[in-house]
Amino acid sequence: MLGRAANGVYWMSRYLERAENTARLIDVGFHLALTRGNKHSQDEEWKSVLTTTGQVGDYCRAHGEFTGAQVFNFLLRDKDNPGSVLSMVENARTNARMVRNSLTNAVWETTNEGWMHLRDLLARPVRETNLGEVLGQIRRTGTLVRGALEGTMLRNEVFNFARIGTFIERADSTARILDVKYYVLLPSAAWVGSSLDNVQWDTLLRSVAGNRAYSWLNAGALESRGIAKFLILDGQFPRSLVFCYDKLRSNMAGLAKQYGGETPAHELLRATGKALHETSIEAIFDMGLHEFLQDFIGKTGNLGNAIAADYRFIE
Amino acid sequence: MTAAGRTNYDEMLHEDGSVRPAYADFRNWYDSQDKGWLKRQDAEAERFFRRIGITFNVYGDDAAEERLIPFDMIPRIITAREWRKLTRGIEQRVRALNAFLQDLYHRQEIIRSGRLPISALRDNEAFLSQMIGMTPPGGVYTHIVGIDLVRTGPEEFMVLEDNARTPSGVSYMLENRETMMAMFPELFTRIPVRPVSDYPRRLARSLRACAPPAFKGSGRPTVAVLTPGIYNSAYFEHAFLADQMGAELVEGSDLRVVDGRVAMRTTTGFKAIDVIYRRVDDDYLDPLSFQPDSVLGVAGIMDVYRSGGVTIANAPGTGIADDKAIYSYMPEIVEFYTGEKPILSNVPTWRCSEPDALAYVLDNLSELVVKEVHGSGGYGMLIGPTSSKKELADFETKLRARPDNYIAQPTLSLSTVPIFTKEGLAPRHVDLRPFVLVSPEGIDITPGGLTRVALKKGSLVVNSSQGGGTKDSWVLDE
Numbered sequence: 003m004l005g006r007a008a009n010g011v012y013w014m015s016r017y018l019e020r021a022e023n024t025a026r027l028i029d030v031g032f033h034l035a036l037t038r039g040n041k042h043s044q045d046e047e048w049k050s051v052l053t054t055t056g057q058v059g060d061y062c063r064a065h066g067e068f069t070g071a072q073v074f075n076f077l078l079r080d081k082d083n084p085g086s087v088l089s090m091v092e093n094a095r096t097n098a099r100m101v102r103n104s105l106t107n108a109v110w111e112t113t114n115e116g117w118m119h120l121r122d123l124l125a126r127p128v129r130e131t132n133l134g135e136v137l138g139q140i141r142r143t144g145t146l147v148r149g150a151l152e153g154t155m156l157r158n159e160v161f162n163f164a165r166i167g168t169f170i171e172r173a174d175s176t177a178r179i180l181d182v183k184y185y186v187l188l189p190s191a192a193w194v195g196s197s198l199d200n201v202q203w204d205t206l207l208r209s210v211a212g213n214r215a216y217s218w219l220n221a222g223a224l225e226s227r228g229i230a231k232f233l234i235l236d237g238q239f240p241r242s243l244v245f246c247y248d249k250l251r252s253n254m255a256g257l258a259k260q261y262g263g264e265t266p267a268h269e270l271l272r273a274t275g276k277a278l279h280e281t282s283i284e285a286i287f288d289m290g291l292h293e294f295l296q297d298f299i300g301k302t303g304n305l306g307n308a309i310a311a312d313y314r315f316i317e
Numbered sequence: 318m319t320a321a322g323r324t325n326y327d328e329m330l331h332e333d334g335s336v337r338p339a340y341a342d343f344r345n346w347y348d349s350q351d352k353g354w355l356k357r358q359d360a361e362a363e364r365f366f367r368r369i370g371i372t373f374n375v376y377g378d379d380a381a382e383e384r385l386i387p388f389d390m391i392p393r394i395i396t397a398r399e400w401r402k403l404t405r406g407i408e409q410r411v412r413a414l415n416a417f418l419q420d421l422y423h424r425q426e427i428i429r430s431g432r433l434p435i436s437a438l439r440d441n442e443a444f445l446s447q448m449i450g451m452t453p454p455g456g457v458y459t460h461i462v463g464i465d466l467v468r469t470g471p472e473e474f475m476v477l478e479d480n481a482r483t484p485s486g487v488s489y490m491l492e493n494r495e496t497m498m499a500m501f502p503e504l505f506t507r508i509p510v511r512p513v514s515d516y517p518r519r520l521a522r523s524l525r526a527c528a529p530p531a532f533k534g535s536g537r538p539t540v541a542v543l544t545p546g547i548y549n550s551a552y553f554e555h556a557f558l559a560d561q562m563g564a565e566l567v568e569g570s571d572l573r574v575v576d577g578r579v580a581m582r583t584t585t586g587f588k589a590i591d592v593i594y595r596r597v598d599d600d601y602l603d604p605l606s607f608q609p610d611s612v613l614g615v616a617g618i619m620d621v622y623r624s625g626g627v628t629i630a631n632a633p634g635t636g637i638a639d640d641k642a643i644y645s646y647m648p649e650i651v652e653f654y655t656g657e658k659p660i661l662s663n664v665p666t667w668r669c670s671e672p673d674a675l676a677y678v679l680d681n682l683s684e685l686v687v688k689e690v691h692g693s694g695g696y697g698m699l700i701g702p703t704s705s706k707k708e709l710a711d712f713e714t715k716l717r718a719r720p721d722n723y724i725a726q727p728t729l730s731l732s733t734v735p736i737f738t739k740e741g742l743a744p745r746h747v748d749l750r751p752f753v754l755v756s757p758e759g760i761d762i763t764p765g766g767l768t769r770v771a772l773k774k775g776s777l778v779v780n781s782s783q784g785g786g787t788k789d790s791w792v793l794d795e
Contacts, residue, residue, distance in 0.1 A: 005582045006571050099547050103560040111368055118367070159584060261585055313584040317570060 003104065005314030008163045010101035012315070014113065015167030017094035021087045022144035023175045025137045027051050028074050030208045032133060035070055037201060048073040054182045054209070057085055074133060079124040087140055088124045091117050106154040109147060116143030159260055162253040163313075169253070170306045173246035174299060179209050180233050181295040184226075200224050206233075210241045230291060231283040243298065247275040250305075257313075265312035267305060274301045325730040326470050327744055328393070339394045339793065342508045347391075352741075355390075358500050359737055362388055365496060387786035388493060389736040390500065392510075393747060393768040400764060400792045403466070403474060403751070406660035408760050409651060411462050411753050414481055414638045416654035418458040421637060422448045432649045436670075437642055443691070445599060445634035447606055451623055453632040455527040455757040460594075460630035461520070462753040463487075463766075466661070468732035475729075476647070476661050477748060481639040482631060483596050486767040486787075487752050488554035491516060491561075493767075493789040509794035511764040517561030519754055519761055524562075524592045526756040530625035531578060531591070538591035540564040541581060543572075545597050545613045555596050564594070569601075574617040579627045592628040593618075599633045641690045641724050642668065664729060670721035678725040679716065682709055685725045687716065700777065702728055731777055734788070736770060746771045748779050749790065764792035 031051035035044040045068040052058040052073060060083060061068075061076055079088045095117035102110050120143065123136050148168070155161045183206040203224045207213035216232050237244045254271055258264045286294045310316065324332075329340040336344045366385050395403075420426050421444070427433045438444050463484030465477040494513050498505055521540060528538035544555035546568050559566035571581045572590070580587035595602065601611040606619040621627050637643060643650075645666040651659040667674035669687075678685060687699040699712045716723055733744035751766035768788040769779035779785040 003584050004565060004567065004571050005584050006568065008584050096547065099552075099556075102556045103566050115368055314582050314586070317582065 003159050005316070007101040007104050008159070008313050009310065009315035010097040011104060011160055011164045012167035012309075014094045014097040014101070015164045016171040017090040017097070018113075018144045018147055019168050019171040020175065021090040021094070022141055023172075023179075024055055024077055024085075024087050024090070025140035026211060027054055027179070027209055028077055028133075029137050030205050032070070032074070032130075033208070034201070034205055044070065050182075051077070054179055055085065056178070057083065060085070071127070071130065075127050078128055078136065088120065091120050091140070091143065101160075104160045106150070108150040108154040112143070112146040112150045116146060119143070157256065159257060162256040162260075165253045166250060166309060169246040169249045170302060170309075172241055173243055173250075173302050176210050176233055176241050176243060176246070177295045177299050177302070179206070180230065181292060181299070183209065184230065184291055203229055212239055212241060215239055227283060227287065230286070234286065235278070235281075235283060244278050247271070247278055251275055254309075265308070267308035267312045270301070270305045270308050274298070274305065325746070326468060326473075326732040328468070328732050328734045328747075329742075329744075339396045339399075343392065343394060343504070346504060346507060347742075355737065356739070359390055362390060362496055362500060365499075366492070386489060386781045387772060388496065389770055389772070389786050389788050390497065391735050391737050391742065392497065392789045392791045393734045393749070393770075394791045394793065395749075395765070397793050397795045399474075402660070404762050406474070407464050407751060407753055407762055409655055409657060409660050410464065410476065410479070410647070411459065411755060411760055413647075413651040413654045414462065414479060415456075415458050415755060417650050418481075418632070418635060418638050419452070419456065420654070422451065422634065427650065427653055430653070432653050433643075433646050437640075437646065438637070441637060441640060441642070443599075443634070443636035443640050445637075447619055448632070448634035453527075454529045454625065454628045457527050457630075457755050457757065458632045458635050459638070460524060460527060460632075460755055462755065463750045464661075464753065466749045466751070467664070467729055468747075468749070469730055470732075474661060475664050477664055478641075479639040479644065479647070480750070481635045482598070484750070484752070485551040485554055485596075486750055486769075487516060488557040489787050490752065490763070490765065490767045490790065491557075493787055497789045508791070510791045511794050513763050513765050516752065516763045517558060519763070520558065520594075521562040521564065523754040523756040523758070523761060524594055524628075524630055526758050527628045527630065528591050529628045531589075531627070539589065540592045540594065541567045541590045543567055543569070543593050543595040543597055543614075545569075545601070549596070551596065558594070565590075569597070569611075569613045569615055572615040572618075574615065574621055577621060577624065577626050579615055579618055579621050590627060592630060594630050599636060602629070602633060641666075641688055642670075645724060664726045667725040669716060669723040669725060674725075675716075675720045678723075679713060682713060682716075684728060686728055687712065687723050687725045690722055690724060700728070728777070734768070734770065736772065736786075736788075743774070745774070746777050746779065747788070765790035 028051060031047050034047040038044045038047060048068040048070055049058065052061050052068070055077065057077065061073070064082065065072055065076065076083055076086070078086060080086050083089065095113050098105060098110055098113040119139055123139055128136050151161065151164055155164070203226065204213055206229060207216050210233060212232065216229065219232070220228060232239060232242065234243045236242045237248060239245055250271055254268055258268060329337060329344070331337060363385065366388060417427065421438070428435050428438070459481045461484060463480035463486065465480065466474050467477045468474050490513055524540050525538045532538045540562060542555050542559040542562075542564055544552060544566060546552065549555070556566055565581060567581050572579055573582070573587070574580070575587045575589070578589040579593065580589050597613045600608045601613040603614050603616065603619045604611045605616050618627065618629070619633070622629055644663070645668050647663050648659050651657070667678050669675045669678055678687065682699075683701040683704070685701045687701070689697040699708070701709065704712070731746040731748065734747045735742035736745045747768050747770045749766050749768050752763050754761040768790040769781065769785050770788055771777055771779045772784060772786045781787070
């Protein structure tokens with residue numbers, strides 16, 4: 003397999019995952035803003051969405067206020083925003099087109115159709131009335147492509163690189179959401195138990211599609227430390243850090259098996275994965291959640307770079 | 318231009334409106350179909366093409382805009398007898414083209430004999446001095462050739478153009494057939510149509526048969542398709558062929574010269590390639606030998622090629638054989654190398670570099686088609702009968718300034734084949750590009766080829782870049 007093709011499937015998956023995560027954050031921002039009475043706190047919610055995706059700086063260069071429609075249009079379809087959902091889905095589709103021969107028809111066609119559909123939906127500014135349809139389509143595209151990969155691809159290097167892209171992106175995303183949201187929530191620790199606070203924590207879970215799962219596991223009781231534990235250490239939850247690393251380990255093992263050996267990236271993966279499994283939520287809070295997450299984000303970034311270098315993604 | 322007032326040959330209907338035998342079975346089927354259903358199938362075909370991404374990019378259009386080549390669902394039908402004759406003519410011509418290239422880059426007997434003036438080579442950029450004295454692996458120059466044919470009468474097929482560089486369109490031939498078989502399977506059980514689907518396998522076999530001396534493995538030679546990348550107008554085809562052949566699809570940035578071989582960067586290191594089916598032009602192949610700023614090729618590939626480390630298909634420098642200035646000498650070329658009269662005729666051609674010819678062309682500009690010698694894709698050409706006075710005057714200025722840059726041909730009365738329209742079947746002008754594979758094992762012609770059709774009523778321009786469409790092309794079995 004060409005190094006460039008490995009790079010292509012890896013980024014195809016990463017971009018689709020990132021687009022989906024952005025859609026989910028917009029969804030949450032929209033729900034929260036609806037529950038806010040005054041414009042000021044609505045704007046604050048939208049600003050917080052931009053902070054979580056790391057695009058608040060880019061946004062402020064072009065816009066003054068954090069009005070809902072302006073923010074979600076910026077995140078979804080702004081031509082000057084390279085991190086918009088439309089750009090990301092386009093990037094995913096361009097990467098898929100570049101490595102088309104490594105993909106099954108089903109994977110290529112779902113990616114291509116998803117892009118065509120979104121391009122049409124995002125051709126005109128999105129209004130609150132059709133925001134739900136747009137966000138649904140973004141999530142559906144990611145879901146369909148993952149399903150096509152799962153259902154039609156040989157379990158070879160191509161599949162493994164695609165999955166590695168998904169889980170590197172997802173691990174990074176969950177860690178960032180937790181970091182930003184938790185940081186925002188911390189000053190309100192004294193408010194624990196108030197309804198506003200519950201809405202906030204519920205938001206955090208919704209951002210990673212974990213509200214239902216968490217409620218089911220914890221009989222509906224929202225508790226700040228329990229939520230952090232769930233998102234970091236619960237191996238059953240498909241967006242937790244531990245889950246992502248378990249999947250990375252399995253797909254990296256697939257590569258080692260196929261290529262007849264491990265690379266330095268396997269070492270990095272093992273070290274971070276082992277630490278995750280051996281730590282506890284108490285130890286994480288002793289270290290400081292923010293410090294822990296920043297360290298994790300850095301290590302996941304290093305892992306991605308090591309995989310790109312070891313498998314010759316670029317010259 | 319319109320063909321109004323001319324009588325052109327219609328491939329389905331006799332002049333009295335009765336159906337020719339080649340189309341009899343198809344017309345019976347067509348007449349019994351519900352027309353509303355056919356219209357729905359027609360719309361379905363377009364969705365199908367777009368979904369699987371058979372698109373092409375048009376140069377000069379909005380950046381990276383992807384368009385579909387319109388597909389018309391009425392097949393173009395060629396009888397077994399017609400095809401036999403075409404096959405013999407094409408084979409003869411392709412043999413002559415390869416012998417001609419071998420000669421041009423070695424002893425140049427044809428020039429010594431006075432059949433071809435040296436001026437045809439002089440200042441011709443398609444002639445590559447880097448190829449002089451070099452014989453490609455297996456002695457094959459043009460591994461893949463597309464011969465553009467037009468028909469003007471029951472027995473008159475003429476060669477409009479030889480495509481000896483990197484002819485494209487074969488993926489449409491294959492996808493058109495796939496689409497037809499998916500939409501109208503019962504047609505293929507009723508009518509014996511010769512299959513085309515094994516083209517990629519035959520292409521792979523043909524390319525492997527041309528492995529370079531450096532290939533000594535016991536396994537199969539490694540084949541790769543070299544593409545300029547996703548923004549190239551024919552990218553879909555490059556990916557499609559690589560996929561169908563089980564070959565790697567590589568870009569210049571994947572390749573480098575390692576230990577005297579051309580090698581591709583894989584996830585586990587560099588791996589040597591034996592045969593490169595390149596879909597980049599000569600100019601971009603090797604920045605060390607040709608365009609220094611090219612990022613599409615591989616630095617040093619020409620040195621590897623000359624030392625027998627890799628096969629490049631088609632060989633660099635084959636463009637000289639399909640140059641429009643050379644085209645006018647093709648009857649002499651065929652006779653010189655095969656010792657036979659050409660089976661397929663050329664379209665009469667005036668070389669504007671010759672004063673008498675230029676005078677004639679200028680006098681009759683409004684009747685003629687004038688083409689740039691090195692142009693392709695229907696760009697930069699004048700179609701006299703459909704041009705305005707101003708266009709004619711503007712073109713005359715260009716022609717007088719650089720007469721050697723142009724050739725002229727009569728406006729041919731191209732044959733017509735029906736297309737499907739909302740109002741029913743309607744005749745439109747077509748051409749045909751059969752695809753020919755050349756290897757040391759022989760010459761292999763896939764039955765049929767790509768039929769391009771001018772969708773606009775009366776139009777004679779079939780190029781996809783100019784609004785033409787394509788059809789499935791059937792060769793009937795004996």
